[in-house]
Amino acid sequence: MGRTPDLKRKRPISNSNSPSLTDSERVLYDLIKSKQDMGIWTRDMKRETNLQDHVVTKSLKSLQAKKLIKEVVNVQNKLKKHYLAVEFEPSKELTGGAWYVEGNLDTEFIKQLKELCSRHVFKMKVATTDGITESIRRSGVINVECTTQQIAEILRVLVLDNDIMEVRSTEVGEFASIPLGTVCYKCSGKGGPTGVSKTGAMVSIPCGVCPRISECTPDGIISPRTCLYFTKWLDF
Template identity: 55%
Template sequence: MGSVSKNVSNKRKHSDAKSPVHNLSEPERKLYDLIRSMEDKGMWTLDMKRQTLLPETQFKKHIKSLQTKNLIKEIVHINNKRKKYFMATDFEPSVELTGGAWYVDGELDKPFINVLRELCKRIVYSQKVVSIESISKSIREKGCLNVECSIQQIDQIMQSLVLDNVLMEVTSTGMGEFEAFRVGTMCYRKAEAPKVWAMASIPCGVCPRINECTPDGIISPATCIYFTKWLDF
């Protein structure tokens, strides 16, 4: 039993010895530890230079070496695309760096957003009333997208359609058209066309001289060209 434990221990030591982390030079180790300490936030190259005080040529050499050893990776910061950021390969960039699911390589994925907006709108228009969960299910079943779409993403898209007055939010009553949804569930339907006040569509409703207008006066409906055009229309 002791022999087995000893063999396992030796294997672990042998495996650790092969790890590129254990074969770093002192400057590489210092640089790697500094980058890794920032975890999923990454680190700007200028900040690295300030803290390590490495000459430019050596700094570039050690950064390249760490990349070759697959210990660090360059990442794109959406708010500082011109600045070089690096992160230990153990971590994935935070949402603050990448912008989240709507960004690809630091760029807002507008085509994908537009496709998803149009898809959500069509589903709502065809089903009349939907919830976030039901529209997510419809998208999965239709298989229209090449990538997975989270509930959070769909919720954000639906909110944008509400803000653009394409859709409207309605709360389920559990009856009639809402019978498929629990009472209180937030649902979505096609936005209603805004109701225009009857007088607002008549020129008189916005005429600044309406108080001076009389049937026999200088200003009169009979001589008003705007009122005549409105009647012809």
């Protein structure tokens, strides 16, 4: 006749150098580890294991003390206790990505990067995301590594705020060193990052660098009415 397992009985985990676990600890540890970088909420642990609340609470404390799991903040719901195996870093769905520190939006870092990006665009006149990222890295102003993706997100915010404008290279004039069609950024006409006034939005009109401007007519095949760059410029 079968015997009901004793949850207090210890048994070693696969790694002989690791601390021994009770059956309930092993069940929870295996479940948490299986969730990898997404981890799992305590309520879901109880639902999936059918362990009693006090057993789950005690086992989690023991697993943390043995440094096998860690609690992480879920930015979607900070009241939820979320756990990961220690070998995994939490996914950005949990942490909110690079813009969050311990579950809180890092507004000062975002503000600093916005100012830096704006200044570098102003200094470089016309710049790509990669160019701005490299320029900021070389400046050494910030002591953390910024990814191209982070800079791209900041540039998008600046575009939406109308602090800078997004254009595409025509390989003519100021775009001569940038491959045709590459997304670039320029200061908008409302002024530089340090308050230096501009001559107005007309300085950045795409017609001024268009190689086919001589062929452009209101009702022609090449026309301001059908020009994507002109339409986007008008939106600003």
